[in-house]
Every structure is written in structure tokens, then in C-alpha cells.
Amino acid sequence: MTRKIDGVLTAIVTPFDARGDFDPEAMREQIRRQLAAGNGVFCGGTNGEFFVLNEQEKLALTQTCVDEVNGSAPVVAHIGEISTRDTVRLGKQVAALGVDAVSVITPYFIPLTQDELIGHYLQVADALETPIFLYNIPARTGNTLQPETVRRLAQHPNIIGIKDSAGSYDSLRGFLHAAEGIPGFEVLNGPDSLIHQGFVDGCSACISGLANVAPAEINAIWRRFQAGDIDGSRLAQENVTGLRCELYSVAFSPAAVKKALTLLGYVVGESRYAVCFDADDERRIRQILDTYLR
Template sequence: MSHTIQGVLTAIVTTFDPQGEYHPKAMRAQIRRQLDAGNGIFCGGTNGEFFVLNEREKLAVTETCVDETAGQAAVVAHIGEISTRDTIRLGRQVAKLGVDAVSVITPYFVPLKQDELMSHYRAVADALEVPVFLYNIPARTGNTLQPDTVRDLAQHPNIIGIKDSAGSYESLSGFLAVAADIDGFNVLNGPDSLIHQGFVDGCTACISGLANVAPREINAIWSLFHTGDIAGSRRAQENVTGLRTDLYSVAFSPAAVKKAVALMGHDVGESRYAVRFSAEQEQKIRHIVNQYLQ
């Protein structure tokens, strides 16, 4: 049975109301924006502020995404927690909501050896019926999945791929080499700078935070590639590279993305963590968005 997920999945922001509470109506509007651009949904990730959501909110966000998407596109939900036990508990609840797959970051805060990471992921994959993507984001977790570890984990029948957000072509290439040898194991590219190159080298999909700001522009990289217009896909990548570089230079990239979406007139609320934007920074973001998207 194939679990291949293709194209663009937007690492969708979690919407909050003026009191900072989860805002499902506004969430539906953002999901619809992405579906209209041809994108699937990756919810509860870094751009979705999973690290400041409680379990009830994580489930509510996922439920909204599955319901609003209504089978029109893939929905992958992030479920990674520090402990194996909590990851499994959340994963079992998320699986009941009807997602296509789940994604699991390496446990964070606690430094782990590669064999400990393997034990964690095998336990999670054994316990869940929903397909599992590994999720490598060492800059945020302090733990790096090595290609040899991933090669071993890829033998598990319920581990169907890896999302790599290490940020380097070298890291992505190491996992693509694993995928080339193991049928049915897929690599999802995380960095917005490597979307086109990832597709050229064999990634089946990308998970894009920048697609919150530029849903159609990001989708063009995939859609042109998918129809065989490789040069067009590369140009589409170049069109968003300047936007990415300039926007991400302002602040922590997920915070800058959410602020940009808000300044574009969308009702997404403020980031829940302690990032604050000066009037000068907001003006800079407005200028960047107008420069690249108007």
C-alpha cells in the first residue's frame, strides 16, 4: 500500500484570537487559502507553534485541518513530544481524527544517542496505526538523526519517510541516498531554499513555512516541476528565494512568517511566544511583502 505524499504541504500557522486563544474560524480561512493554491496541510509544526499549545489545542487544530480539508489534500500532523509515552498518547488521539500521516521530531532538551533515538521511534511506530514520518530538526531539538540510523528505521513497515529541516543540502542528500535504496521511503524537504533542488534530487514533497505568506508562489515550484518544466520550477524557486532571505533576516523565521501573514490582512493573531516586533520591523516586513508579492 502506497503512502506517498506529494507536492507542497504548508507548515500552517495556528490562528489565535485577540485574547490569545485558538481561533478555529480563522484557521479554516487559512486552510482554505492553502487548498485554493493547491497545497496540502502540515499542522502542529514549528510554524504552528506546537511548543506553546497544550494537548487539547493540538487536537483541536488537527481536527479543524482534517475537517476543512475534507479529503481534498493531504493532512500530516506533528505529534513529537519529549517522552515516548506522551508522543504515543498524542499520536493515538491524532490518528483517530483521520490524518494521512504523523510526523515526529526527535525528543528535545535531553541529549540522546542514536540507539536511543531508534528505540524511541520504533516504540512510536509500533504503537500507532497511522503512518509515521521521522522529523529531523537538530537546531531546535539538539538531537540529529544520522543517515545510518534512518536507514535502520526505514526498515520499519510503519515508518514511511523523513522530514528534514536541518537546513543543509548535505543533510538532505544523506537521507535521499537512503530513500534511493529503500522502496516506499520518502523524503520531505523542510528548508524553503531547497524546494526545487529537493524535487530534482528525489524528494516527494516539501513542507513549507513560507507558503503561509506565498501559497501560490511556493506551489509553482512543485507544479512546474511536476509537469516537466524544470527550468520554470527553478525560476519559481528563485522568485521566492529573495522573499525568504529578506523576511527570515528580520526575526525567528516562524514569527516573521506569522507577522507577515497578519500584516497582509489575515486574521491569524500574534505568536504566543515572547517574540515582539518593533514598528520599524513591521514596516520592513510590509516592504518585503510588497516588494516580492505585489
């Protein structure tokens, strides 16, 4: 039986130690923070810096998440690679670790037609037994899943939903419309600015990068919505939106999220890709955190 993926799943960062290696103990600490706030875990995604991790690191971080969560909350792991073959190979290994579902980004770098994307996803879905979420983030991949494509893919029994991180309400609304009348096919909201609206319109869950920094504040949007406090949920969203806008004006995620965590006193290391913060950047981030979290 497929576990329902709902509420808040944090697109959790991948901590690195002083040598730049994966730090499982630091990751366990971050997982415990999320569980304490009522959040599940989405690992190995954009905020987890999958694009600079090797295969063994991806497996190690997923195993760490599964072990630490220990069935107490959903764990979804990202497995998308450029090639179908590599996606299937990684997917089979990740699935064996006991995740509740996997997420598959569109192949990136090479532009693909909608038919080619369909062929890619069907091959992956046929090869895996673990439920699959499509993952749409065109700004990072150059490939966009169209709603009609998603509706076709939703007919596959092992494709159970889509994570939309296109960043616009029009995109999210298009996928919600495409999912209408398809039992068991869910839409997961990616942008932190649309969490509340996504729940109002029918999203089952959000995948939040900002929840690394503000786990309780993000969860409050869901918790209040579930309790029927729609105005309270909207107000919680407004606070989070302010934090998001100001933090990402300094630098974008995941680097900004990791720097904020470091300034909050957590040891998560630096991002592996080329990004730097000067003293003014750090001072601005401290001020933002003081304004919204303290």
C-alpha cells in the first residue's frame, strides 16, 4: 500500500564537513529538527545539491534519512539523472533503501520533446516498483513538462503525482487541472511563495526548501489549514513569503539556505558549487533572520 504523501516535506540540505565530505551526523541533526516540527523529508533534490553529489553520496544521504526518520514521517528521494539508464540504476538502489516514493526530475542540458519526455518517464516507471513523482523545474533543466503530458503519464499506475517547481501559479494551476478526475494522482507544490494557495487549490503537500531555515513557520501554514483556520494559514504564509523574498535577494537557494543555517548555529558546511558571501551578505542575512525568526 502506497503511503500518502501530504503536509510539509522539507527539501533537506546535504551537510558537508570541514573537508567538504558528506556529514551524516549533521544530517541526522537536521532531520530531527524537521521531525520535531511535524515535517517529512525530501532528500537529494535541488536544495540537497544533487547536481554536485556522486552516486555513493546520494545513496548514503538517502540511507541516513530513512534510518533517522524510521517510518515516523514520509521520505521521498530524488533520483533524476540526465540519462534514462542512469536514472533507473540509481532509482533501483534508492528504492531498495526503503523510501516511500522517488522523484524524477526531467533530464537536463539536452532539450527534449514532450514525446521524448513521455518515453523517458514510462521507462523509469516500468523499471521501478517504488511510486514515482514527476519533477518539473524548467528554469534549472531547460525542459518543461506540459499539463497534457502529465495527464498522459498519470495513467501509469506507478506514477502517483508531480512536484511542480516552475515558480508560477499558472504552472501549478495547470497541473492541478490536469490531475482532475485521476484517483491517487497528487500535485506537490514546490515554490515556498505558493504553499498556502496550493493547499487551498488541492495540493496534497508542499516540498519546501525554506523549511530548512524555518521548519515550524512553514509547518504552521499546513497545520492551520488542516485545522480549518484558513486566515491563520494565509497569515503564516505572508510571514514566510517575506522571509523568502528577503533571503533570496541576497543569494538563491541552496547556498542562501545553508548560509542561514550556519548563522543560526548549525554545522552544515558550504555549498559545493561556486558561490561566495562577503561580510555585508552575512550581516544582511543575520538581520533577516532576526526579523522573521526571533
